[in-house]
Amino acid sequence: MAALIVTAILGFGLTRLEFTTSQDNYLNSDSRIAKDNVEYQSLFGGEAMITLFTVAPGSHTADLFTPRNIAQFRKLQRDLDADPHISSVITPLTALEFTDNLVRGTGGDPLTSPAAKMLLGAQARDTDRDSADRRLADSLRTLARVQAVPVAARTLGNPAWIDVLLHDNTGAIRKSLRPFFPSTSTAQMITRLTGNASLREQGDGAHVVERAIAGETFDHASVLTTGSPVLLRNINNYLRGGFLTLGVISLALMAGLLLAAFAVRFRLLPLAVVAVGLIWAFGLAGYIGVPLSVVTIAGLPVLLGVGIDFAVQLHSRIEEESQLDRRGHPVAAAWRGLRRALLVATIAAVLSFCALQFSEVPMIRDFGTLLAIGLPVIVIATALLLVLALDTSERHRPAPAGDYTHGPLGRTIIRLGGLPQITAIPLVLASVAIFAGGIVADGRLTVQTDPEKWVNQDSQVIKDIGILRARAGSASELGVFVRSPNVFDDATASFVGQFANRQLSTHSADLVDASSLVTIVSYLLEVPNTSIVMPTGQDIRAAYAVAPPDIQRSTVNLDMGAMNIVLRTGSGSLERRAAVVDDIRTNTHPPAGITATPSGLAVIGTGLVASFQNNRTQLTYYALIAVFVLLLLCHLSLVRAVLSLVPVLIAVGLSSLIALAIGVDLSPLTAVSGPLIVALCTEFTTLLIYRHLEERARGRGPREAAETSAGRTGRAFAVSALAAVIGVGVLAFSSLPLLRDFGLLVALNVAVALLSALVVLPPLLVWADEHHWVHRGSAGTTPGGTPEGASTAAAAGPAVSAGARIVPQKR
Incomplete structure (x- = not known):
């Protein structure tokens, strides 16, 4: 009843779990980049939805402007502007209307137009007479083209x-x-969503644009709508559906494993109690407020695998005490023998997970928090419920005698650990060499920094983004907002124009074009083979006065004294984009009183890469140090602590070497898997060492103790290790490469960790024990709490051989 009440209370916390892909997952809210992005979106709106119009073969973009299409553009403008999810809409028609307003003069006289005045002013400011003459000639050709069309x-x-x-x-x-007509066969509509919107609001805004476009057809053109809000919405939908899907797959695979390989009574009992433990763990996470992101949902199969690992070890030990040693109270005897090892292994795992708290990426810290909270909760649930269930069963129907130590699993584990003692020193040296090799290999691993590669490459949104990039040359943007005491003064206009030109020239391989109110006027003044003349503040003020309202909102914020520059970016990794951002921050020197700040989703991505790479490797070292200190305190023996870590060093080193050998690219999640490997491998070595000490306390010699430990625990180790592998390996079923690669690589690393513990540790233990560095004889106590050198059952009566049942002594 108590368990049901606790399950109901904590289970309610599941309803409070929140799925999120906001910038708070990637950057600390108090970081400069995060604050800049909040400010940028409050000034000029949020992420952009892009609608691409591709004209039919044989047509040109000019053919888009049929009377019917013009009417539909105007309808789209009205409908979208009226929606609260939308900040601004610039259709191809809006862009042409702006140019029309610039060119159209009073009473049809083009010489009175704002464009004519700007061109004449630029000619007057051009100090090169030949250049000025070429400007005049070009202006006359433009005038002739305009006058060739009747005013009406x-x-x-x-x-x-x-x-x-x-x-x-x-x-x-x-x-x-x-920026709105990327080629002679394409045009773009840019719909900017409301700034600083929640994930759900962004998804709703994306739906608004998609529905508006879906109801329209355009003459001579096909239409495609996509953008980062669609990508984020799809990830969010996956989080909600994929979270449960991964859980169901994990449960099914675990059930199959237990039924096939765990030959005990109530084979599915570990799965049932861990399932309850997961409810407790994630319910508590919901109350605490741990968000579920694309990284933290990996905690479900990981916790399931590790939880089953612990449950199998306890369940197997109870069966051992009941079938082999015929204890009168097998559950109590098993708990006495295993409790300290489980406690140390649990604390070691928690410390390893806590190392993730040193990450500069919030979603990695959340992942560590979820694991550090969830594992102890699952272990508590397992210990209480499994012990209760098996104790009740044992009282009513004791297990029959049996001996599984000579089965295939037991024999396999004995053979794995059967290396001769002479290999001990080479194994230690090999572990150091492998760990050092892993450090070198880690520096050569490639980290995948293109966010589009983190998601399902067969999804429609990725295909649409690919089409957009191929036809328009870009599918993303880098925003820069400029603050000035007067956005319409000459200094601001000159700085913005020169800044845009410099960025496009310096980063021509990464930037496609620039769009701002200043660049619109600046490009209007550009004439082939002439000097560059920047527009004046008056030119910018005149352009703003005739700009459509949506262009005004997206380019200038008069109330806050800010101007927007949008740089369209080409394809490439976040590392290349980070170089552009760094150059802007380092080499941009605006006049006094003016600032230029890069921001937007692209800058958030570069900030994520920088935060992730700053101390990625150190997280594993922190976990190793914490675990070593714990083992030293628990064993009060430097030799035991070092022996426990030798297989861990091999597993950690091999993980990087294997990743380099198979050529896998690390994702932000895969690259911080080191603490997880440390946690799992330390659990294996801790259980093995404590069991070896227990067998030595029963009077067995070093080699006999190692073989007895392997034979009795072989089944449990094999099943629990497979459970841990399946736990993380189930992520390989994910459609997100971010999770799939993590599952595959970490599952392989867990298998390596198990083999390291089973192959390397036994010969090291025997060798060190032969030198009296492991077992202390009568001094101290066994892990179960009885004097070393005595049986764990000696407190109740004389030691008995396997197969005999203890008879309680009368006092």
Whole structure:
């Protein structure tokens, strides 16, 4: 009844679990990048949804502006602007309307237009007379093109007028319009969602845009809508559905393993009690507020595998005491023999998981918190419920006598640990060499820093982003917001124009184009083979005055004195994008009073990579140090502590060597798997050493104690290790490469950890024990609490051989 009540209370905490993919998962909320991004989105809106219009073969972008399409563009503008999830909408028609407003003069006279005044002003400021003459000639050609279209025909429904607005005097798309017309066959609508929106609000905003587009068809064009909000929404949907799917797969595989390999009574009992423990663990996580992200959901199969590992060890020991030693109270005897080893192994695992708290990435810290909280809860649930169930069964129906020590699992474990003592010193040296090799290999491993590679490559959103990038040249952006006391002064206009030109020139391989109110005017003033002349503050003010409201909102925030620059980025890793961001921060020197701050999703990604790589390797070292100190305190023996860590060093070193050998790219999750390997391998070595000490306390010699330990625990070790492998290996069923690679690599590493413990530790134990460095004879106590040199049952009566049942003594 108590267990049911606790399960009900903690189970309610499951309803409080939150799934999140916000920037708080990637960056500390008090970091500079996080604060900058919050400020940027409050100024100019959030992430962008991109709608790509691809004209039919034989057509051009100018053919998009049929009367029907123009009406649909206007309808989209009205509908989306009216939705609270939308900050601004710039359709291809909006971009052309802005150019039309710049070119159109009073009463049809183009010489009175804002564009004409800007061009004449640039010509007057050009100090190179030849350059100024070329400017004048180009302006006259533009004037001739404008006047060739009758005033009454200068409408957006007239292809001739569209040609004047869309193309420059060379016939190419105007540079100022390329962010919206990337090529002669494509056009883009940029819908920016509300800034600093929650994940659910971003998903709702993405749905709004998709529904609006889905209800429309356009003449001469196909339509595709995608963007980072769609990618984030799909990840969130996977978190909600995949979380339960992974749990069901884990349970099914664990059940199959226990039924096939764990030959005891009530084979599925460990699975049942661990399932209850998982409810307790995740319910407690819900109350505490541990968020479930793309990383922390990996905690479910990991905790299931590790929990089954502990439950199998306890269950097997109870069966051993009942079948082999015929204890009168096998559950109590098993608990006395195993409790200290389980306690030390649990604390060691928790300390290893706590090492993740030193990570600079919040979602990695959350992963460590979930494991550090969840494992003790599961162990407590396992100890209480498993002991209770088996004790009740034993009282009503004792287990029949049996001997499984000569079975295939027991014989296999004995053979694995049967290396001669002469190999002890070489094994120690090999462990150091492998660990050192792992350190070298770790520095050569490639970390996958392209977020698009972390998700299902067969998903529709990835395919759509690929199409967008292939046709438009870009599928992402880097934002920079400029603060100035007066956004319409000459200093600000000159700085923004020069800044954009410098970035596009310096990072031509990474940046496609720039879009801002200043660049629109600056590109208007560019003429081939002339000097670069920056626009004046008055030019920018005049452009702002005739800009459509959505372009005003997305480019200038007058209330906060800020101006927006959007740099479209090409394909490439976050590391390359980080180089661009670093260059902006290091080599940008605005005039006094003006600041330029890179921000947006791309900068968050670069911040994630920097935070992740800063101390990724150190996390494993922290786990090793913490575990070593714990073992030293628990054993009060330097030799035992060192022996426990030798297989751990081999497992940690081999994990990096294997990853390098098979050429796997590390993800942010896979690369911090070191503490997990330390936790699992330390558990194996702790259980083996404590069992060896227990057998030595019963009077067996070093070699006999090692073989007895292997024979009696072989079944449990094999099943528990397979459970741990399946626990993390089930992530290989995930459609997210981020989780799939983690599952495959860590499952392989867990298998290596087990083999290291079973192959390396026994000969080392025997060798050290022969030198009287492990077992202290009559001094001290056994792990069960009885004097060393005596049987764990000696407190109740004389030692008995296997197969005899203890008869309680009358007092």
